[in-house]
Amino acid sequence: xxxxxxxxxxxxxxxxxxxxxxxxxxxxxxxxxxxxxxxxxxxxxxxxxxxxxxxxxxxxxxxxxxxxxxxxxxxxxxxxxxxxxxxxxxxxxxxxxxxxxxxxxxxxxxxxxxxxxxxxxxxxxxxxxxxxxxxxxxxxxxxxxxxxxxxxxxxxxxxxxxxxxxxxxxxxxxxxxxxxxxxxxxxxxxxxxxxxxxxxxxxxxxxxxxxxxxxxxxxxxxxxxxxxxxxxxxxxxxxxxxxxxxxxxxxxxxxxxxxxxxxxxxxxxxxxxxxxxxxxxxxxxxxxxxxxxxxxxxxxxxxxxxxxxxxxxxxxxxxxxxxxxxxxxxxxxxxxxxxxxxxxxxxxxxxxxxxxxxxxxxxxxxxxxxxxxxxxxxxxxxxxxxxxxxxxxxxxxxxxxxxxxxxxxxxxxxxxxxxxxxxxxxxxxxxxxxxxxxxxxxxxxxxxxxxxxxxxxxxxxxxxxxxxxxxxxxxxxxxxxxxxxxxxxxxxxxxxxxxxxxxxxxxxxxxxxxxxxxxxxxxxxxxxx
Amino acid sequence: xxxxxxxxxxxxxxxxxxxxxxxxxxxxxxxxxxxxxxxxxxxxxxxxxxxxxxxxxxxxxxxxxxxxxxxxxxxxxxxxxxxxxxxxxxxxxxxxxxxxxxxxxxxxxxxxxxxxxxxxxxxxxxxxxxxxxxxxxxxxxxxxxxxxxxxxxxxxxxxxxxxxxxxxxxxxxxxxxxxxxxxxxxxxxxxxxxxx
Numbered sequence: 230x231x232x233x234x235x236x237x238x239x240x241x242x243x244x245x246x247x248x249x250x251x252x253x254x255x256x257x258x259x260x261x262x263x264x265x266x267x268x269x270x271x272x273x274x275x276x277x278x279x280x281x282x283x284x285x286x287x288x289x290x291x292x293x294x295x296x297x298x299x300x301x302x303x304x305x306x307x308x309x310x311x312x313x314x315x316x317x318x319x320x321x322x323x324x325x326x327x328x329x330x331x332x333x334x335x336x337x338x339x340x341x342x343x344x345x346x347x348x349x350x351x352x353x354x355x356x357x358x359x360x361x362x363x364x365x366x367x368x369x370x371x372x373x374x375x376x377x378x379x380x381x382x383x384x385x386x387x388x389x390x391x392x393x394x395x396x397x398x399x400x401x402x403x404x405x406x407x408x409x410x411x412x413x414x415x416x417x418x419x420x421x422x423x424x425x426x427x428x429x430x431x432x433x434x435x436x437x438x439x440x441x442x443x444x445x446x447x448x449x450x451x452x453x454x455x456x457x458x459x460x461x462x463x464x465x466x467x468x469x470x471x472x473x474x475x476x477x478x479x480x481x482x483x484x485x486x487x488x489x490x491x492x493x494x495x496x497x498x499x500x501x502x503x504x505x506x507x508x509x510x511x512x513x514x515x516x517x518x519x520x521x522x523x524x525x526x527x528x529x530x531x532x533x534x535x536x537x538x539x540x541x542x543x544x545x546x547x548x549x550x551x552x553x554x555x556x557x558x559x560x561x562x563x564x565x566x567x568x569x570x571x572x573x574x575x576x577x578x579x580x581x582x583x584x585x586x587x588x589x590x591x592x593x594x595x596x597x598x599x600x601x602x603x604x605x606x607x608x609x610x611x612x613x614x615x616x617x618x619x620x621x622x623x624x625x626x627x628x629x630x631x632x633x634x635x636x637x638x639x640x641x642x643x644x645x646x647x648x649x650x651x652x653x654x655x656x657x658x659x660x661x662x663x664x665x666x667x668x669x670x671x672x673x674x675x676x677x678x679x680x681x682x683x684x685x686x687x688x689x690x691x692x693x694x695x696x697x698x699x700x701x702x703x704x705x706x707x708x709x710x711x712x713x714x715x716x717x718x719x720x721x722x723x724x725x726x727x728x729x730x731x732x733x734x735x736x737x738x739x740x741x742x743x744x745x746x747x748x749x750x751x752x753x754x755x756x757x758x
Numbered sequence: 759x760x761x762x763x764x765x766x767x768x769x770x771x772x773x774x775x776x777x778x779x780x781x782x783x784x785x786x787x788x789x790x791x792x793x794x795x796x797x798x799x800x801x802x803x804x805x806x807x808x809x810x811x812x813x814x815x816x817x818x819x820x821x822x823x824x825x826x827x828x829x830x831x832x833x834x835x836x837x838x839x840x841x842x843x844x845x846x847x848x849x850x851x852x853x854x855x856x857x858x859x860x861x862x863x864x865x866x867x868x869x870x871x872x873x874x875x876x877x878x879x880x881x882x883x884x885x886x887x888x889x890x891x892x893x894x895x896x897x898x899x900x901x902x903x904x905x906x907x908x909x910x911x912x913x914x915x916x917x918x919x920x921x922x923x924x925x926x927x928x929x930x931x932x933x934x935x936x937x938x939x940x941x942x943x944x945x946x947x948x949x950x951x952x953x954x
Binding site for chain 2: 287288289292413415420421422424425426428430431434435438441442445446449452453456457459460461462465466468469471472473474476477478479480481482483484485486487488489490491493494495498499501502505509512713714716717
């Protein structure tokens with residue numbers, strides 16, 4: 230199918246054939262890389278792969294395209310969006326003020342539903358915060374070239390999402406001035422230390438480590454690009470500020486060598502880290518004895534769900550960014566399609582997890598499990614049955630549309646589905662938390678129907694405000710695409726360069742290996758960061 | 759402040775840069791550095807730089823994190839203040855794996871980034887001499903340090919013949935100092951003055 234879309238490569242096949250012949254004759258064996266011409270420096274990318282950068286770009290053009298939004302005045306749309314985000318943030322702050330002043334009774338939490346929207350939102354935001362590191366770390370290790378176009382914005386999104394997530398457990402503490410009790414230090418209470426055997430404390434360590442490492446990874450990648458902004462700044466203020474934040478980066482070869490090593494090791498560290506974080510979040514539930522939580526499939530199921538929702542959020546933002554900043558050449562339909570493939574894969578994994586849970590609810594012959602799964606969840610006419618089926622429709626059924634290539638490459642469908650998936654993943658967490666809690670072992674304590682108050686909703690809206698305020702500022706003041714990384718892959722995967730490399734497909738392997746490519750292929754086994 | 763004299767040659771294509779690097783080195787000149795807009799793979803080898811040991815440092819930091827976590831938790835829960843959690847053993851190793859892992863990653867990441875910044879002399883408010891503003895845009899800037907024997911004009915011509923699109927001579931400070939990028943400190947002489 231890719232062949233069909235990329236047919237123009239074969240259009241000048243005849244021309245390439247003749248070129249090939251002449252090249253075969255002219256390349257002396259063992260010429261080493263001093264014989265210049267085409268391509269000594271880069272690994273070769275198959276013509277079957279779509280270009281990652283469209284159009285005829287030079288290095289300078291890449292800089293221009295990506296840095297321009299930073300240097301231009303923000304559009305009306307930016308201001309409107311930014312003010313809406315700030316307004317939401319302010320409402321969130323007021324909601325938190327109510328919570329701190331009057332206690333978490335301001336939320337409608339009750340006798341059995343001790344975790345409601347707050348922890349639902351916490352898990353939801355943490356899940357969203359998984360895509361960035363997944364894209365930058367795991368896809369780097371798997372050598373997925375398309376990550377270069379989206380990793381910067383996705384990492385930023387990760388950091389902001391984790392910031393939002395962190396708010397919920399903190400303010401859920403109620404007496405938030407005691408929040409420092411989670412820190413392990415020899416205190417005046419004994420010393421009564423924190424309980425290192427508790428998943429809730431593991432969570433403290435996991436989330437804070439994840440935030441710190443993501444931030445470092447993101448910022449170390451940003452330094453060279455901020456230096457690019459600094460060196461072309463034409464106002465004094467910009468020169469000064471970007472001079473400070475780019476840490477005096479020069480682009481020295483030795484520094485790049487260390488930078489590569491740093492990125493690769495950070496990616497290697499972040500890969501198990503990103504899997505561990507949601508695993509530990511799932512332990513918050515799985516180590517309890519609540520029916521519906523007490524299951525061993527939680528860690529992989531949560532991680533798949535996190536990647537699923539994270540990619541959906543990346544899609545939402547990317548579809549907007551590429552349009553607003555005119556970056557269609559860098560975030561191509563190929564990028565969108567690749568992410569939609571991840572969405573259909575992880576959505577289906579999540580679907581299998583749901584079905585496994587239902588099966589085990591019956592197979593275990595445990596009455597309480599059975600009640601939770603087959604009555605409180607799967608029965609559409611039980612009090613919260615609507616949320617279970619909402620989750621099923623959004624997460625499992627609707628993403629199946631992405632089995633069709635046309636749908637994966639359709640921007641409207643992609644955007645719409647990304648919202649649907651985010652709603653679905655919110656439902657998932659709501660289902661897990663509320664349907665397991667609202668009826669516990671003792672019918673006399675079964676609570677009345679739980680629904681949130683305006684302040685609980687306001688808190689959630691406030692985190693949207695925080696997220697988008699940060700994201701709007703990021704989009705205005707930082708390069709939203711990794712400039713240096715795009716330049717690195719430009720000559721292998723840029724459309725205009727790829728066109729020129731078609732003839733290599735007809736070069737005999739021996740000729741190819743001895744004309745200097747062999748040498749450079751070995752050189753290029755490092756990661757493309 | 760140690761100022762040195764440099765000959766600068768700018769290349770606009772890495773395919774021209776690599777042969778030029780080889781030629782310049784074969785001719786016996788000492789390449790001070792090549793400043794590039796992105797990581798050009800193989801350039802470090804072409805310049806004869808040794809591999810970085812940053813990853814080894816990362817490993818050591820990681821191990822430090824592991825031991826800190828295991829040592830700390832076992833001392834706290836088994837010695838300093840043993841608590842009875844449902845009759846489970848005080849030394850509950852499996853339950854400590856998550857935090858041990860997190861601290862390993864945290865120590866390794868933070869340590870490596872700080873080491874990276876230290877080695878490359880990167881920090882806020884640090885300023886360095888930049889041989890060409892486009893070194894972070896689209897030029898590969900080769901900088902050759904002059905000795906008293908170097909004939910700078912000859913070298914310039916040699917670089918131009920090797921494919922440099924722009925060449926000049928600069929006398930500059932090669933270290934770092936605290937400074938502002940919107941101000942031109944007179945730490946190095948203006949290159950026009952020198953060339954004249």
